[in-house]
Amino acid sequence: xxxxxxxxxxxxxxxxxxxxxxxxxxxxxxxxxxxxxxxxxxxxxxxxxxxxxxxxxxxxxxxxxxxxxxxxxxxxxxxxxxxxxxxxxxxxxxxxxxxxxxxxxxxxxxxxxxxxxxxxxxxxxxxxxxxxxxxxxxxxxxxxxxxxxxxxxxxxxxxxxxxxxxxxxxxxxxxxxxxxxxxxxxxxxxxxxxxxxxxxxxxxxxxxxxxxxxxxxxxxxxxxxxxxxxxxxxxxxxxxxxxxxxxxxxxxxxxxxxxxxxxxxxxxxxxxxxxxxxxxxxxxxxxxxxxxxxxxxxxxxxxxxxxxxxxxxxxxxxxxxxxxxxxxxxxxxxxxxxxxxxxxxxxxxxxxxxxxxxxxxxxxxxxxxxxxxxxxxxxxxxxxxxxxxxxxxxxxxxxxxxxxxxxxxxxxxxxxxxxxxxxxxxxxxxxxxxxxxxxxxxxxxxxxxxxxxxxxxxxxxxxxxxxxxxxxxxxxxxx
Amino acid sequence: xxxxxxxxxxxxxxxxxxxxxxxxxxxxxxxxxxxxxxxxxxxxxxxxxxxxxxxxxxxxxxxxxxxxxxxxxxx
Numbered sequence: 001x002x003x004x005x006x007x008x009x010x011x012x013x014x015x016x017x018x019x020x021x022x023x024x025x026x027x028x029x030x031x032x033x034x035x036x037x038x039x040x041x042x043x044x045x046x047x048x049x050x051x052x053x054x055x056x057x058x059x060x061x062x063x064x065x066x067x068x069x070x071x072x073x074x075x076x077x078x079x080x081x082x083x084x085x086x087x088x089x090x091x092x093x094x095x096x097x098x099x100x101x102x103x104x105x106x107x108x109x110x111x112x113x114x115x116x117x118x119x120x121x122x123x124x125x126x127x128x129x130x131x132x133x134x135x136x137x138x139x140x141x142x143x144x145x146x147x148x149x150x151x152x153x154x155x156x157x158x159x160x161x162x163x164x165x166x167x168x169x170x171x172x173x174x175x176x177x178x179x180x181x182x183x184x185x186x187x188x189x190x191x192x193x194x195x196x197x198x199x200x201x202x203x204x205x206x207x208x209x210x211x212x213x214x215x216x217x218x219x220x221x222x223x224x225x226x227x228x229x230x231x232x233x234x235x236x237x238x239x240x241x242x243x244x245x246x247x248x249x250x251x252x253x254x255x256x257x258x259x260x261x262x263x264x265x266x267x268x269x270x271x272x273x274x275x276x277x278x279x280x281x282x283x284x285x286x287x288x289x290x291x292x293x294x295x296x297x298x299x300x301x302x303x304x305x306x307x308x309x310x311x312x313x314x315x316x317x318x319x320x321x322x323x324x325x326x327x328x329x330x331x332x333x334x335x336x337x338x339x340x341x342x343x344x345x346x347x348x349x350x351x352x353x354x355x356x357x358x359x360x361x362x363x364x365x366x367x368x369x370x371x372x373x374x375x376x377x378x379x380x381x382x383x384x385x386x387x388x389x390x391x392x393x394x395x396x397x398x399x400x401x402x403x404x405x406x407x408x409x410x411x412x413x414x415x416x417x418x419x420x421x422x423x424x425x426x427x428x429x430x431x432x433x434x435x436x437x438x439x440x441x442x443x444x445x446x447x448x449x450x451x452x453x454x455x456x457x458x459x460x461x462x463x464x465x466x467x468x469x470x471x472x473x474x475x476x477x478x479x
Numbered sequence: 480x481x482x483x484x485x486x487x488x489x490x491x492x493x494x495x496x497x498x499x500x501x502x503x504x505x506x507x508x509x510x511x512x513x514x515x516x517x518x519x520x521x522x523x524x525x526x527x528x529x530x531x532x533x534x535x536x537x538x539x540x541x542x543x544x545x546x547x548x549x550x551x552x553x554x
Contacts, residue, residue, distance in 0.1 A: 076530045080510045083537040087503045090541035091496075226522045233515050244507075267545045274538045282531075 005151030005323035012188065012327050013165060019184055020169050020177035027173035034174030034361055035106040035346040036258040041179055043260075043268035048183030050256045050269060051276045052335035054085075054246075057143035059284050060193060060329045065306025067288025068295065071224035073231030075285045081243040082277045088247040089270045093257050095405050097266050100258040107346035108254040108401070115404040118416045119351075124423050125397065126347040129251050131427070133344050136390040137372035140337045141166075145376065146307065147329045150314050150322070155377070162330075163373045166337045170365050175259065178338050185331035190276070192328020193283045199317060200290045208299045215293040222296045224289065238443050238451030242391030245398040245457075249391065251343035252336070254401075341368045389430075389439045392453050396426025396460035403464055411471060418467020426460035499544050506537050 032038050041049075067074040096111070105111040109129065113122025141162055148158030169181045205215060219225050247253055260266040291309055295302040304312060310329070314322040345364040349356060400419045433442040433452050443452055510533060518526050 072526050075527065076510065076514060079530045079534045080507070083510070083534045084507055086538050086541040087507070090544045091500070094545065220522050223522055225524060226526060227514060227519060233511070236511065236515075240510075267542075270545055271542050274542070278534060278538065 001152035002150070002319055002323060004319040005326055008320075008323045008327045009151065009330070012331065016165075016169060016181045016184060019180045020172040023173045023176040023180040027176045029358065031349065031356065031358060031361065032104065032106055033176065034358055035342065035349075036100075036255060037175040037179060039101065039258055040261045041259045041265065043265040043272060045179045045183050046256070046260050046265055046269035047272035047276065048186045049179040049259070049335075049339070050253065050273050051280075052182035052186040052189065052332070053252050053256065053339040054273075054336075055189065055277070055280060055332060056140055056336035057147070057329050057333035059280065060189075060196070060325070060332060061143055061146070061307055061310045063281075063284050064288040064291065065304075065309040067285050068291040068304075068309045069306050070230040071219075071226070071228045071292060072285075072289070073227055073236065074288065075281070076231075076236065077239050077243070078281045078285065079278075080240045081246060082274070082281060084244040085247045085277075086270065086274050088245075089257075089273075092248055092402055092405050093270075094266065096254070096257045097260055099405070099408075105258055105350075106255075107343065107350045108251045108397075109347035110350035111254070112397075112400065112404055112419075113351070115408040116411060116416050116419055118420070121400075121416065121419055121423070122351045124420060126344075126351040128394065128397070128423060128427050129344045129347050132390045132393040133251065133340050134368075134372055134375060137337055137340050137368070138375035139390075140333045140340075141372055141376035143307075144330060144333045146311055147326050147333075150311055150326050159373050159377055162334065162337075163369050165334055166341065167366055167369045169334070170338045170342050171362050174361075175342060178335075178342055179259070182335045182339070185335040186276070188328045188331040189335075190280060192325045192331070193280055193287075195321060195328075196287050196313075196325050197283045199321060200287050200313075204313075204316065205290065205294070208294065208297075210297060210299070214297070215290065218296045219289060219293045224292050224296070234446050234449075234451055235444055238453055241451065241453040241457060242395055242443070245395060246391060248401045249394040249397040251347055252339040255343045255346060256339075337369075337372070341365050341372075344368055389434060389443055392443055392456060393427055393430045393434070395430065395453060395456045396423050398457065399461040399464045403468060407468065410475075411468075412475065414467045414470040414474070415464075416467075418463050418465075418470075421467075422460040422463040425463060426456045429459055430456050495544075495547070499540065502540065503537060506533060506540075509533060 026037075026040075027033055028038060030038075063074060063078060066077075099105075099115075100111070103111070103114055105114065107126075109122045109125035112125050113119055141159065144162040145155055145158045148161070149155075153161070169177050205212065242249075260269060288309075291300065291313065294300045295304075300312070310325075314326055316322075317325070342365065345361055345368060348364055349361050400422055403415075404419070430442075430452065433445070433447070436442075437445055445452065447455055510530070513529060514526055518529060
């Protein structure tokens with residue numbers, strides 16, 4: 001066991017737990033406070049929790065590996081996510097926040113159920129979250145296993161420790177403790193990434209006896225700064241389409257639209273998130289490109305699996321630095337995991353009247369963490385693919401949410417029916433291909449020339465529009 | 480937990496909103512079209528700077544849009 005990792009990890013847990021306990025003084029003990037902090041958060045905490053929830057262990061493990069393996073296309077993939085998220089936050093997101101002030105939603109399924117005046121839609125949405133988010137949550141815990149392995153922990157230890165941290169930082173004060181620890185973890189994540197970059201550029205490259213010009217020359221001559229053969233247009237579409245709508249499909253980020261105390265807080269938090277996301281993405285991609293250059297020069301192995309690149313590089317560092325970066329990856333996974341648990345649990349609680357109690361909410365949280373840990377213990381999947389596949393399954397929620405926010409109040413039975421059919425049909429289509437082709441192939445495979453994500457989006461959108469236009473026609477006739 | 484679906488429209492879509500939406504759709508489309516047409520064969524930093532510039536433009540527009548709306552202050 002690495003002493004440095006152990007020491008830094010204990011400090012991380014201790015400070016995080018103290019912050020979580022401190023947050024109890026703001027917690028008023030009701031469900032609205034547990035799930036959305038009563039809509040009373042300022043810009044810094046809101047931005048911090050949004051950023052730490054969005055950016056998971058995928059950034060430091062998956063994205064570094066993806067850039068190492070496929071070159072600059074990974075930057076386009078991640079920046080397109082950021083650009084479309086900021087666009088959605090400045091339009092649909094703002095409307096959702098405004099509506100949430102009067103509607104008092106505690107979860108995205110609650111929001112959809114309310115906007116469509118349909119309990120079936122709320123329940124179906126909650127069921128889709130439950131189905132889609134468990135693999136995503138398990139991927140986070142699986143990522144934690146790899147990092148704990150670096151620190152010398154066994155698999156079972158890693159699962160138990162990560163599950164306890166994820167759960168306890170939720171149970172202490174719900175969104176309050178999650179938001180405060182997220183803010184703290186966001187700082188650790190950024191610091192870890194910055195240290196990683198500085199080590200790569202100012203220590204690792206010079207120590208190999210090569211110049212920056214050699215590195216850049218290698219990247220250029222091997223095509224890593226252009227579109228490599230991996231990034232065909234179909235693959236680029238397959239990766240980017242689900243992530244473009246992430247801000248309106250993934251419950252853990254949608255619920256964060258309800259937490260701002262006022263408009264000023266909302267505006268500033270979007271700006272801060274944008275600055276954080278942009279800088280963090282650039283840092284991570286530059287680290288990945290440097291690793292790609294070193295591998296092309298034969299200074300590190302060139303055929304590592306993507307998820308093994310960061311663990312390999314961590315082992316080349318001084319243990320203290322490697323441990324600091326490893327802890328920052330743990331922070332990324334924990335902050336995403338507890339936000340997912342809280343959002344999914346909020347959806348379940350708001351969909352079923354009888355579960356409408358704080359104690360029940362905490363029990364559901366515990367069950368969700370346990371379920372994800374059990375799935376993770378089976379060793380399922382490849383972090384990148386699993387995470388992207390979750391977003392494909394959640395894609396039908398994009399047209400359903402956007403139409404609800406823009407046109408609510410204009411719906412009658414056909415739009416409601418269309419929303420329900422759209423959710424079920426889109427989810428079934430994604431699941432069918434995931435089962436028949438396997439998760440990895442399902443989103444990269446071209447079906448009639450287009451990736452699965454486009455078919456899911458087109459199918460769900462068409463069903464929604466048909467229902468909406470039938471309602472409009474009938475309404476106009478009556479008038 | 481589910482309340483009724485009463486209408487509670489929060490703002491009016493004006494010309495700027497429509498223009499802002501169209502500009503963003505075009506910019507996001509450029510994320511795909513330019514790299515796979517004009518920059519398809521480049522090997523230097525063109526793609527790197529193109530994607531970064533586009534993200535900065537979209538981000539600045541978003542911030543401008545957010546701060547333009549509801550100048551009257553907080554709700």
